Amino acid sequence: MRVLLLGGTAEARALAAELTPDVEVISSLAGRVPNPALPVGEVRVGGFGGVDGLRQWLREQRVTAVVDATHPFAARITANAARACREERLPHVVLARPAWPPGEAIQVGSDVEAAEVVARSGLRRVFLTTGRSGSAAFADVDAWFLIRAVTPPDDVELPPRHQLLLSRGPYHYDDERRLLSDNGIDALVTKNSGGDMTRDKVDAAADLGIPVIMVQRPPLPPDVRVVATVDDAAAWVRAL
Structure with a gap:
């Protein structure tokens, strides 16, 4: 076999x-x-x-x-x-x-829809964790982005104001909460990947009262x- x-x-x-x-x-x-x-x-x-x-x-x-x-x-x-x-x-x-239970997250169908929500809401400091290819949808959004990815988003247009954070999970609750607080994040954009390796960012955002915009599978x-x-x-x- x-x-x-x-x-x-x-x-x-x-x-x-x-x-x-x-x-x-x-x-x-x-x-x-x-x-x-x-x-x-x-x-x-x-x-x-x-x-x-x-x-x-x-x-x-x-x-x-x-x-x-x-x-x-x-x-x-x-x-x-x-x-x-x-x-x-x-x-x-x-x-x-x-999949993760959405809770109070704003559910969207794509990276493009997530970018539209950020633009409409006037959010200013966004933690973007949709992967390197997903970053392109936010290129024209007037906000500052902390973009976390495993590798640099090569050949992808990025928002004019951003900081790249290259790292690989698993991530832990205390670290995620500190990252959100230290960077003054006012929204988290993530994919509903499910599992435990990256779940703690969603829990930390919820505990801090930070809106979560979640791309559905x-x-x-x-x-x-x-x-x-x-x-x-x-x-x-x-x-x-």
């Missing part, structure tokens, strides 16, 4: 460790983050060349099942994997960590099987 594990998340690394050595796992990383944390076992880095390229790769590698444990906002590879597995008649499951492809935990994904693989 050979499983393609579409990864890049903590859940994917945990699943690879859980299944190895009983199952032959090939973990696939997109390759956008330098020096990523690597899972145990075989690892490939880079894209597949769309649905057709993925289908060919699955056949050549004699893959018998696919687990999609990518980031909740990795919509393209999730859609491509669902279609490729359907066309190849391969067992396929999505490991999707539960893209919908999953129709008719895909979804599990919420690493244990559930491992059980699904073993049941095959």
Whole structure:
């Protein structure tokens, strides 16, 4: 049995460790983050060349099942994997960590909508944590941004007034609260990534009375099987 594990998340690394050595796992990383944390076992880095390229790769590698444990906002590879597995008649499951309860957050459908909310609200100092590609939507917004990202947003137009904070989670509540307070932040813009690694910024903002603008997740492809935990994904693989 050979499983393609579409990864890049903590859940994917945990699943690879859980299944190895009983199952032959090939973990696939997109390759956008330098020096990523690597899972145990075989690892490939880079894209597949769309649905057709993925289908060919699955056949050549004699893959018998696919687990999609990518980031909740990795919509393209999730859609491509669902279609490729359907066309190849391969067992396929999505490991999707539960979303955060929105609470009193302002929910929006995209980075562009989040930027419109910031502009309309007259917010002046914004903590922006939507990733390097999401920063471009705020390029024309008249506010100061503290932009946190793992790597610099190369080839992306940034707001004229900003400060880059390059770091990689997990983050902790006391540090997040101090960061918000020390920088006079009056709004947090984040994606609803779910999980524990970056949740504390949302809790700290709520406790400080700072508005949270939360980008909702893209919908999953129709008719895909979804599990919420690493244990559930491992059980699904073993049941095959």
